[in-house]
Amino acid sequence: MHRRALTTLVVALATLVPAAAAPAASATTPALPRGVTLSSFSLGGQDADDVWTVHVYLPATLDGPLNTAGTALGSKEIADRVAAALREKGFEPRLEQVDLPRFADVPAGVLGWTVRLGRYPTNAAATTALSQIRAAGFAGGTRYTAQDGTDPGAPQKVHVLSVDFRQFRGTVDTDFGPTLNGTETLTDLLGTTGAAAGINAQWFYNRAPGGLYVKDGRLIGSATQGRGGIKITHGGRRVDVDTYTARVTLRAGRESVEIDGVNRLPGEVWNCGGVGGDQPTEKAQHDLKCTDSSELVRFTPEWGTPPAGEGAEAVLDARGRVLAVNTTRGAGIPPGGSTIQAIGDSATWLLAHARPGSRLTVTERVEDGRGHRVPLTPGTTILQVGPTLVRDGRVSVNAGADGLIREGTDQTFTYNWALRANPRSMIGVDRHGKLMLVVVDGRQAGYSEGLGIAQTAELMKRLGAVEALNLDGGGSSVLATAGTGIVNRPSDATGQRSLGNVILVRP
Incomplete structure (x- = not known):
C-alpha cells in the first residue's frame, strides 16, 4: 500500500498551488489574449513503492x-x-x-x-x-x-488553460486541416488559423474522426450511438456535456433508408455503436473496429476525395439533385454537394432508387441523452469523445454506455485504457462559465505517471468543473500556445502527433 494520503492530492487540487519546481506558466507566457491564462503545476511525488x-x-x-x-x-x-x-x-x-x-x-x-x-x-x-x-x-x-492507476499520490504534471469569457472577447471552437480525412499537428494549425492556443480533440481512425462531429451546424462525422460528447455554442460561452445519438435518413420518392455513416470508410465502424448490422456488436466498444458488409455512407466536401472501391454511388448537387449514378465508388464531391456511397445489399438499393435528374433528400436528427432533438444551427459544434467525467457538479463517468467495458471475458483493454494511468486531455467549464482545457502528462516514470479515468474525473471536479468531458489522450495529448509552442511533454518519443481535429482558442 502507498503511504501517501489522499488528502495530499485533495489539498493540492483544491488550492492549485504550483510545486516549487514547476512555477505557473501564466506569468511568463506571451501572446495570450486578455482573459486566457495558463498554469502548469506538479502533484504528488515518488516513494519507495514506485518500482x-x-x-x-x-x-x-x-x-x-x-x-x-x-x-x-x-x-x-x-x-x-x-x-x-x-x-x-x-x-x-x-x-x-x-x-x-x-x-x-x-x-x-x-x-x-x-x-x-x-x-x-x-x-x-x-x-x-x-x-x-x-x-x-x-x-x-x-x-x-x-x-497502475491506484496511487493518488503518484507524480503528475498538470497543465490548465483557462478562458474567462468575462474578459475574453474571442471564440473557442473546433477545426481541422485542409481535409477531414487528413491530419495536422496542433502547432501547425495554430499557425495557419491564427489561434492563440489549442488542445487535441477527437480520436482519429483510418482517415475519419471517431465519433459524432457537428461543426457550425453541419453534421460531418458519424455518431457512436449513446456515447458522451460536448456541445459548444455562442463561441464557447455555452458548453454542455451530454450523451448523443444521431440518425441520418436518405429518401427517394416514397422510399427511405437509414444512412449508416458520414465521412468514414464504408464497412468500417470504429468504436462500433452503429445503426444496425454491425459485427460483432452494435454496442459502443471503444477502440474496437466493427464491420458491416451492407452500408450507405455520405461524403461531404469537408472530407476531401472520397475513397474508391467496389459498390455504387450517387453524386448529388447542393440541392440533392442526382448528377450521376455510378457502379463503382470514388467520384469527386461537387461544390456544396455530396456523394452517397454504398456497398453490399445497400448498393442494390441505391442503384434501384437513384436516377440521374431525380432528387434524393437527406435528413438529420441529433438527440441528447433525454431524447430531445438538438437543433443543428449555425454556431453549434458537437464533439463526441468521452467518457463524460463531471455532470451537474458531480463525478459521472458513463463507462458502460461509452464502451470502456469490453464485452466478453478479456478485460485487458478496460484495464490498460480505463484503469491504468495514461496521459489525458480534458475539457470542462466551472460554475462561472470559465472554460478549462487540461492536459495531464503520463507514461513518464518519475516525472508524470498519468491518470486512470476515475482519477481524471476527480481531477476535473477538484479544478472546479461542473461539466467535463474526456478528450483523446495517450500520445495525442497536447496543449500548445502560439507564443510558447507545446506546453506539456507528449509521451511519444517523436513528440506531438498529427491530429484529426482540435479545439482552438481564437482571439
Missing part, C-alpha cells in the same frame, strides 16, 4: 498456452494456474486483484487478477528478469507500479 516489475501475461482460457499468452489479467483460476507454473520453474510470483471502481452506469467489482514478479529499481533490471521469464516459457512485459 518496476515483471507483468506475466495470462492465456485467454484456463488450458491455453503460456508462451503465447497475451491478456494482461484474467480470472482467479487462470491466474492461479500461471502462478503455479511459475513456482514449478523456481520463480516467486505474486497475485494481485484488480478492482473496477464504481462508475455512473457500472457497479464496482473485481475486474480480474494479474500475476507479477519482482520489484526492481529500473526498467533495465526488470527487462533482464523478463528475459529469464520468457526463456522459461512464459510471456509478459514490464510495468511501473506508479502507473
